[in-house]
Amino acid sequence: MIDKLRNKSASEIVSALIKDGFVLVRQRESHRTYSKGQCKVTVAYHHLRDTFPIGTLADIIKTVGWNENDCKKLGLIK
Numbered sequence: 001m002i003d004k005l006r007n008k009s010a011s012e013i014v015s016a017l018i019k020d021g022f023v024l025v026r027q028r029e030s031h032r033t034y035s036k037g038q039c040k041v042t043v044a045y046h047h048l049r050d051t052f053p054i055g056t057l058a059d060i061i062k063t064v065g066w067n068e069n070d071c072k073k074l075g076l077i078k
Contacts, residue, residue: 010047
């Protein structure tokens with residue numbers, strides 16, 4: 001599944017987080033922390049068009065607990 005996530009921009013990841021119910025709770029320079037219940041994830045980017053390395057995407061997905069179906073539902077993969 002992680003192969004299908006290549007070249008995802010910060011705006012796509014942030015949009016998926018917001019669709020899933022995460023809200024921005026803190027911002028310090030380029031680090032933005034989103035929270036949903038007890039789950040918190042920090043996404044670091046300078047511009048919404050920035051893309052993430054595959055390892056960073058995998059960590060974000062693991063932290064928020066998304067599976068392949070969740071990624072499809074959120075529009076990250078087809």
